Amino acid sequence: MRTLVAAMLLTAAAAGCAAADTSTLPRMVVEFSFAPTNTCQGISPEIRLLGVPDGVTTYDVRLTDLDVPGFHHWAQTLGAAGPVIRAGAGVGYFGPCPPSGTHRYQIEVTARDARGRPLAYGDKTVDAGR
Template sequence: MRGLMVIAFLLASCTAAMADMKVSFDWGPTKKCFDSKSPPISLSGVPAGTKALDIRMKDMNVPDYNHGGGKVDYSAQKSLAYGAFSYTGPCPPSGKHKYRFTVNALDAGGKTLATATADKMFP
């Protein structure tokens, strides 16, 4: 019974840590159709021990298209500037598409400490 309580506590602690990290972004100067410079990204609640951020973008209207992303060294910064990493920027063929950034906080060994997502329409 005690073992189950310890497992429940650890799961709750991990879930709470992951729930604390938040990410948001603004398209800022992003140009339509495959601008290779990432948009400005704001971060909060990034867990202690984070050494890198792995960032990926997905077009929620065309989820099979790989926009890629990149890794950025993390040293307690609260934001990432326009062009912090290269990826294949948004290019909806018509109208607006919803895009999602997923940010994974990684420790020195590459283990994911927390994950956060943010969605925004483009253009």
């Protein structure tokens, strides 16, 4: 029950942080993979970014289960300390832990400047399951 409530709260929070149109932004390459601790144990994965522009102060990060529309596992703004978001950086991270089978998960990252303006965007989709 606690897991369901946490997931519902995260989904509601993510809906309030709807992403702006990113189609015109410069692209970043997003690299990550799910280790066992990044799934049902709830520790966010390390995310490596290539092509991060100058002037970035924050990253908006979102993890979505593409096989369950509207189910967001993580939506958070993190301080940018270089092109790597360290493992475990995510407060409120609800890792992929599907009841059965494999699901497709997408991490999206928007790099923003000190005024909150988007500077670049990247995403990556991977499969994960039990």
